[in-house]
Amino acid sequence: MDFIPQRIAYIDETSAKTGAGTRLYGLAAVLTQARDHPVIEAELTAALTPGRDYLHHYDETPVRRAAIAKVIANLPLDGAILCTEVASSQQQERARVRLLAHLLPRLQYDEGVEQVFLESRSGADRHDRRTRERLRSSRRISTDFRVDHVGKSATPLIWLPDFVAGAYIAAAFHAEGEPWGMICASHLVDVTRL
Template sequence: MTPPFSAYVDESMLLQSGLYILAAVLVAPAEAERHRAALRSLLLRRQRKLHWRDENDKRRTLLAEAVAAMRPMGVVVVGAGLDGRRQERARRKCVEHLLWEMGGHHVLDVVFERRHSELDLRDHELVAVLQGRHSMPPRLRLSWCDPAAEPLLWLPDIVAGALSRAERGDERFWNLVSGDLAVRRIDVR
C-alpha cells in the first residue's frame, strides 16, 4: 500500500518566456527527517536556507545531485501565457491544477512556501473557493511555512529552478532531478 505523502510546494517564474512554474515534491513521512538532514548538510556557513536563485552553477550541480539521490516524486505545473502584470492569476490557475492532481497521489498534507501575509491570504481565499466548488480533494490539509524553518521546501525550489533552466535551454540540472516528476502544462491566460 502506498503511504500518504506530504507535498512541499514552491514556484519559479520566467517572465521573459511567459512561464509560471509550480513544483510539488512528495515526501513520505518515514523519509522526512532523513531528507531534512541531507538538505541541511548542504548549507554553507551562515546560510539559513537553500535557494536556487542564490547559487552558482557548481553549487546548483551539487544541489541537483543531492535531490536526485532522494529520488523525488511529484508534479510540476508549468503555466504558459504568463502576463507579468497578472502573476497572481497564473498562480491561482497553477495552484488549482496542482491541488486537483494531488488527489491522485495519496497526498494528505500540502505545504506551500510562505510568501507574505497579503499573498498568503489570497491563497487562503482561493482554497476556500476551490473547496466550495469541490475542485480539490476534500481530505487535503494545507499550510504555509517559512522555508528557513522547513528544509523540505528547498526540494521544490531546486526542482522548479532546474526546470526553469531547462525551459531556457540548459537541461543539465533538470536531467539530474526529473526522474519521477510529472510535468503538466496548462494555459494561464
C-alpha cells in the same frame, strides 16, 4: 489521536521571462513520505554552505546547483509535478490561482497526498487561502485536505520545489541542463503546461 499525514507535498513558485511582456509562471510540487523526512532534512541541511540558512536555486553558482541536484537525485522522493502557464507580469496571481486549482485536486485524488505546504508569500498567502476555500466549497478538494503555508526556514523540505522549479527554468531558458537532467534521471517529474 492527532492526524499524522503520511504523504506530503511541498510547493513553491517559479517564473522566467519568455518574451516581450510575457513570463512563464509555474508551481512545483515535490511529493514525499513523512517517514523519509528526517533523512531528507539531514541531507539538505548538510548541503548548506557556511553562513547560509537555506538553499535557493537562484542564489547558487552553477557548480553548487549541480552538487545540490546530485543530493536531490539521491533523496527518497516520490516525484514531482511542475505546472506552468504563460502570463504577463500583471497576470501572475491569476496564473497562480489557475495552477493551484489544477494542482491541489490532482495532489489529493490522483497522488494520494494528505497535506500540502506552500512556501509563504506573507500577505499574499490570503489569495491561496481564498483559492483553497473555493476548491473546498465546490468540492474539488475535501475539507480535511490540509493546505498550509510555511516560511523558508520552517523546514528544509520547502527548499525542494524551489530547486526542481529552478533547475527546470535553468535548463529551458539558460542552457544549464545538468541539474535538471540529474533530477529527472532519478525521479519522475511530470511537467504540465496549462
